Amino acid sequence: MGLEVGSERVIARCRELAALSEVAGETTRTFLSEPMREVHARVGAWMATAEMRVSIDAVGNLRGVWGDEGLPRLVIASHLDTVPNAGAFDGVLGVMLGIAVVERLEGVRLGFAVEVIGFSEEEGIRFRRPFLGSMAVVGTLEEAELGLVDAGGVTVERAIRRFGLDPGRMGEARLARGVFGYLEFHIEQGPVLESMGRALGVVSALVGQTRLEMTFTGQANHAGTTPMELRRDAMAAAAEWMVGVEAGARGCAGLVATVGRVEISPGAGNVIPGRVVASLDVRHEVDEIRREWVGEMVRGAEHAGKRRGVGVGSRVLLEQGAVALDREMTERLRAATGPDVPVMTSGAGHDAMIVAPHVASAMLFLRSPGGISHHPDEAVLEGDVAEALEVGVRFVMGFEAGE
Ligand code: HGY
Ligand code: MN
Ligand code: MN
Numbered sequence: 001m002g003l004e005v006g007s008e009r010v011i012a013r014c015r016e017l018a019a020l021s022e023v024a025g026e027t028t029r030t031f032l033s034e035p036m037r038e039v040h041a042r043v044g045a046w047m048a049t050a051e052m053r054v055s056i057d058a059v060g061n062l063r064g065v066w067g068d069e070g071l072p073r074l075v076i077a078s079h080l081d082t083v084p085n086a087g088a089f090d091g092v093l094g095v096m097l098g099i100a101v102v103e104r105l106e107g108v109r110l111g112f113a114v115e116v117i118g119f120s121e122e123e124g125i126r127f128r129r130p131f132l133g134s135m136a137v138v139g140t141l142e143e144a145e146l147g148l149v150d151a152g153g154v155t156v157e158r159a160i161r162r163f164g165l166d167p168g169r170m171g172e173a174r175l176a177r178g179v180f181g182y183l184e185f186h187i188e189q190g191p192v193l194e195s196m197g198r199a200l201g202v203v204s205a206l207v208g209q210t211r212l213e214m215t216f217t218g219q220a221n222h223a224g225t226t227p228m229e230l231r232r233d234a235m236a237a238a239a240e241w242m243v244g245v246e247a248g249a250r251g252c253a254g255l256v257a258t259v260g261r262v263e264i265s266p267g268a269g270n271v272i273p274g275r276v277v278a279s280l281d282v283r284h285e286v287d288e289i290r291r292e293w294v295g296e297m298v299r300g301a302e303h304a305g306k307r308r309g310v311g312v313g314s315r316v317l318l319e320q321g322a323v324a325l326d327r328e329m330t331e332r333l334r335a336a337t338g339p340d341v342p343v344m345t346s347g348a349g350h351d352a353m354i355v356a357p358h359v360a361s362a363m364l365f366l367r368s369p370g371g372i373s374h375h376p377d378e379a380v381l382e383g384d385v386a387e388a389l390e391v392g393v394r395f396v397m398g399f400e401a402g403e
Contacts, residue, residue, distance in 0.1 A: 006104065007386035010096045018088035026085045026376065031121035031132065032060050032163040039080055043095065043118055050102045057173035058165050059136040060120035066102045067113025072178040074396065075115045076101060078186055079122030079133060079351055087378020091122060094185040101392040110400050119351050126150050128317050134351035136173040138358040181329055182361040183395060184352045185388055187380060191371025198342050199384040200391065202333050203363035206346040206353040207285040208322035210294045213277060214301055218310040220266055220274030235264055235273035237310040244300040248293060255293055256347065257282045285345055287321050323353040326360035333362040336394035364388060
């Protein structure tokens with residue numbers, strides 16, 4: 001099958017899956033949500049047609065193996081879950097390209113197998129803990145994570161059982177013996193490749209990230225009868241803190257900080273907010289700088305609270321250090337892309353950063369037109385997908401050629 005057919009079909013499949021959503025008219029598909037069943041059915045069928053043995057593991061990762069059991073194995077993977085009101089390509093593109101690479105291997109005899117994995121949970125939306133799928137595969141998912149609770153009070157363990165899976169079989173999700181490499185295709189989700197006029201980029205490292213939950217506890221009260229000087233307004237404290245977060249990040253090169261989710265209670269226009277819970281996402285390629293700023297931002301919240309008699313608490317949801325990808329695997333990828341392909345750091349987190357400490361890993365970025373992602377306008381160019389597919393096939397064949 002020609003590359004253009006392959007790339008056309010990759011994009012069509014991504015768009016088809018984008019319609020499988022918890023919310024009509026947009027793409028929202030969180031960990032083990034109902035639409036994930038239909039995703040497993042369709043992607044599993046595509047895998048089976050490509051002569052892959054298909055299974056779903058204990059945390060809902062969709063697994064397709066092409067080649068004999070017992071052979072050394074290359075893994076090509078990314079995630080199937082999405083953020084709310086997402087685009088069609090974040091995560092899913094990497095799984096569809098993995099299947100497309102295997103489709104191109106039809107009739108080829110390799111001395112190793114290829115496993116394509118669609119991870120069930122990378123974004124960390126439902127349980128506020130990202131990477132549950134890839135953590136199960138590399139064996140770093142702990143009991144504590146099974147007890148995490150979603151907004152409806154459902155634990156990870158119950159969610160797994162409700163989906164018809166058995167958390168007791170978590171151990172079977174571990175990578176097979178003999179896995180020698182990991183490749184992830186992913187959209188860049190930023191403006192860099194487009195600004196360079198380049199289709200593809202090779203990822204050398206992924207920045208570290210800290211995700212926290214900040215709680216501001218004041219006193220709910222009547223908006224009309226409570227004089228300003230007698231208030232303990234949780235939202236006013238949080239608002240002052242947020243402006244400080246933005247100013248701090250603007251003042252430090254390479255630092256990004258985001259308050260993406262705010263819950264205000266009781267949430268009525270004529271009631272002074274008594275409680276605010278806000279997310280904080282801080283990233284930088286140097287861990288020490290990131291950690292220093294996290295401390296600075298938590299202290300900023302405490303000061304803003306103190307001035308108003310508002311208590312402040314913080315809870316770390318994720319502390320993920322920066323990860324350098326495997327040099328040799330990355331060199332192999334550069335050999336497949338051609339020597340002048342840009343090498344870059346990823347500002348986004350990806351499953352590759354969970355897998356890399358356990359398996360030699362490489363990552364290939366595709367240009368994000370408009371530099372937009374985590375948004376319905378997220379896109380890819382068909383020519384870029386065709387180029388990425390060609391690189392993927394060359395990368396895989398390179399192992400066979402003993403390069
Ligand atoms: O948030 C991230 O970095 C990724 O898109 N999950
Ligand atoms: Mn994402
Ligand atoms: Mn992603």
